[in-house]
Amino acid sequence: MFTGRFLANEFNLAGTNKFEHADADMYVDQSEDLKAEWTKYKAASFVGDLPHSFKIFDTKLHSTNTGYLIGKSLTWADLAFFDAIDKTYDQQPNVFKHYPAIEKHHNLIKSVPNVAKWLASRPVTSM
Numbered sequence: 001m002f003t004g005r006f007l008a009n010e011f012n013l014a015g016t017n018k019f020e021h022a023d024a025d026m027y028v029d030q031s032e033d034l035k036a037e038w039t040k041y042k043a044a045s046f047v048g049d050l051p052h053s054f055k056i057f058d059t060k061l062h063s064t065n066t067g068y069l070i071g072k073s074l075t076w077a078d079l080a081f082f083d084a085i086d087k088t089y090d091q092q093p094n095v096f097k098h099y100p101a102i103e104k105h106h107n108l109i110k111s112v113p114n115v116a117k118w119l120a121s122r123p124v125t126s127m
Contacts, residue, residue, distance in 0.1 A: 004028065008076035015070050024070045027077035030056060031084040038088070054099050057081060061101035067108045074112060082109040 005025065008014040015021045034053045060069055069077045082105070088095055089106050096102050109115055 004076060004080070013074060013076045013079070015075055020070050020075070024075045024077040027057075027060070027069050028080040031077070031080035034081075035084045038084070051098075054096070054102060057105075058099040058101045061105050067104055069105070074109075078105070078109055079115075082106065082115070086110075
Protein backbone atom coordinates (compact mmCIF):
# COMPACT_ATOMS: atom_id res chain seq x y z
CA MET A 1 0.00 0.00 0.00
CA PHE A 2 2.79 2.40 0.84
CA THR A 3 4.18 2.35 -2.69
CA GLY A 4 0.76 2.88 -4.24
CA ARG A 5 0.05 5.80 -1.93
CA PHE A 6 3.46 7.32 -2.64
CA LEU A 7 2.95 7.02 -6.41
CA ALA A 8 -0.58 8.40 -6.15
CA ASN A 9 0.83 11.48 -4.45
CA GLU A 10 3.67 11.78 -6.95
CA PHE A 11 1.36 11.61 -9.97
CA ASN A 12 -1.55 13.62 -8.55
CA LEU A 13 -3.84 10.62 -8.23
CA ALA A 14 -4.49 10.91 -4.49
CA GLY A 15 -7.24 13.53 -4.58
CA THR A 16 -7.18 17.29 -4.41
CA ASN A 17 -7.30 17.83 -0.62
CA LYS A 18 -6.76 15.94 2.63
CA PHE A 19 -10.38 14.75 2.73
CA GLU A 20 -10.16 13.30 -0.77
CA HIS A 21 -6.82 11.71 0.17
CA ALA A 22 -8.46 9.99 3.13
CA ASP A 23 -11.48 8.97 1.06
CA ALA A 24 -9.22 7.55 -1.67
CA ASP A 25 -7.22 5.58 0.89
CA MET A 26 -10.44 4.16 2.33
CA TYR A 27 -11.72 3.00 -1.09
CA VAL A 28 -8.34 1.55 -2.01
CA ASP A 29 -8.50 -0.48 1.20
CA GLN A 30 -12.07 -1.52 0.38
CA SER A 31 -10.89 -2.61 -3.09
CA GLU A 32 -8.14 -4.69 -1.52
CA ASP A 33 -10.70 -6.29 0.82
CA LEU A 34 -12.86 -7.06 -2.20
CA LYS A 35 -9.93 -8.70 -4.00
CA ALA A 36 -9.17 -10.79 -0.90
CA GLU A 37 -12.76 -11.96 -0.68
CA TRP A 38 -12.80 -12.60 -4.41
CA THR A 39 -10.07 -15.19 -4.09
CA LYS A 40 -12.11 -17.15 -1.53
CA TYR A 41 -15.05 -17.81 -3.79
CA LYS A 42 -15.71 -19.23 -7.19
CA ALA A 43 -17.65 -16.80 -9.40
CA ALA A 44 -20.95 -18.65 -8.93
CA SER A 45 -20.98 -18.32 -5.15
CA PHE A 46 -19.29 -14.94 -5.23
CA VAL A 47 -22.40 -13.33 -6.68
CA GLY A 48 -24.51 -14.46 -3.76
CA ASP A 49 -21.97 -13.83 -1.03
CA LEU A 50 -20.61 -10.37 -1.68
CA PRO A 51 -23.25 -8.00 -3.07
CA HIS A 52 -22.70 -5.77 -0.04
CA SER A 53 -19.28 -4.78 -1.35
CA PHE A 54 -20.75 -3.96 -4.74
CA LYS A 55 -23.44 -1.87 -3.06
CA ILE A 56 -20.78 0.16 -1.22
CA PHE A 57 -19.06 1.09 -4.47
CA ASP A 58 -22.28 1.57 -6.43
CA THR A 59 -23.66 3.92 -3.76
CA LYS A 60 -20.43 5.93 -3.67
CA LEU A 61 -20.35 6.23 -7.46
CA HIS A 62 -23.96 7.42 -7.52
CA SER A 63 -23.19 10.00 -4.83
CA THR A 64 -20.26 11.57 -6.70
CA ASN A 65 -22.22 11.78 -9.96
CA THR A 66 -18.94 12.22 -11.84
CA GLY A 67 -18.21 8.62 -12.78
CA TYR A 68 -15.23 8.64 -10.42
CA LEU A 69 -15.11 7.36 -6.85
CA ILE A 70 -13.51 10.51 -5.46
CA GLY A 71 -14.10 14.03 -6.73
CA LYS A 72 -14.10 14.99 -10.37
CA SER A 73 -11.04 13.20 -11.69
CA LEU A 74 -9.18 9.91 -11.74
CA THR A 75 -7.63 8.77 -8.45
CA TRP A 76 -5.77 5.70 -7.36
CA ALA A 77 -9.02 4.54 -5.75
CA ASP A 78 -10.56 4.28 -9.24
CA LEU A 79 -7.58 2.29 -10.47
CA ALA A 80 -7.63 -0.02 -7.45
CA PHE A 81 -11.34 -0.71 -7.83
CA PHE A 82 -10.97 -1.23 -11.57
CA ASP A 83 -8.16 -3.70 -10.89
CA ALA A 84 -10.30 -5.52 -8.31
CA ILE A 85 -13.20 -6.13 -10.71
CA ASP A 86 -11.76 -6.13 -14.22
CA LYS A 87 -11.04 -9.82 -14.75
CA THR A 88 -14.42 -10.92 -13.40
CA TYR A 89 -16.15 -8.15 -15.30
CA ASP A 90 -14.66 -9.48 -18.53
CA GLN A 91 -15.46 -13.11 -17.71
CA GLN A 92 -18.90 -12.64 -16.14
CA PRO A 93 -20.32 -9.17 -16.83
CA ASN A 94 -23.75 -10.22 -15.53
CA VAL A 95 -22.31 -10.15 -12.00
CA PHE A 96 -22.62 -6.35 -12.18
CA LYS A 97 -25.96 -6.01 -13.97
CA HIS A 98 -27.69 -4.67 -10.85
CA TYR A 99 -24.99 -2.06 -10.30
CA PRO A 100 -25.18 0.41 -13.21
CA ALA A 101 -22.78 2.90 -11.66
CA ILE A 102 -20.13 0.17 -11.43
CA GLU A 103 -20.63 -0.69 -15.10
CA LYS A 104 -20.34 2.99 -16.02
CA HIS A 105 -17.19 3.33 -13.89
CA HIS A 106 -15.62 0.25 -15.44
CA ASN A 107 -16.20 1.62 -18.94
CA LEU A 108 -14.90 5.07 -17.95
CA ILE A 109 -11.67 3.74 -16.44
CA LYS A 110 -10.94 1.33 -19.28
CA SER A 111 -11.26 4.25 -21.69
CA VAL A 112 -8.53 6.27 -19.94
CA PRO A 113 -5.79 6.35 -22.63
CA ASN A 114 -2.97 4.84 -20.56
CA VAL A 115 -5.29 2.22 -19.08
CA ALA A 116 -6.61 1.32 -22.54
CA LYS A 117 -3.03 1.05 -23.80
CA TRP A 118 -2.08 -1.28 -20.94
CA LEU A 119 -5.19 -3.42 -21.42
CA ALA A 120 -4.38 -3.85 -25.10
CA SER A 121 -0.78 -4.88 -24.45
CA ARG A 122 -0.81 -6.68 -21.12
CA PRO A 123 0.06 -10.36 -20.95
CA VAL A 124 -2.90 -12.74 -20.98
CA THR A 125 -3.10 -14.54 -17.64
CA SER A 126 -5.76 -16.18 -15.50
CA MET A 127 -5.14 -13.67 -12.70
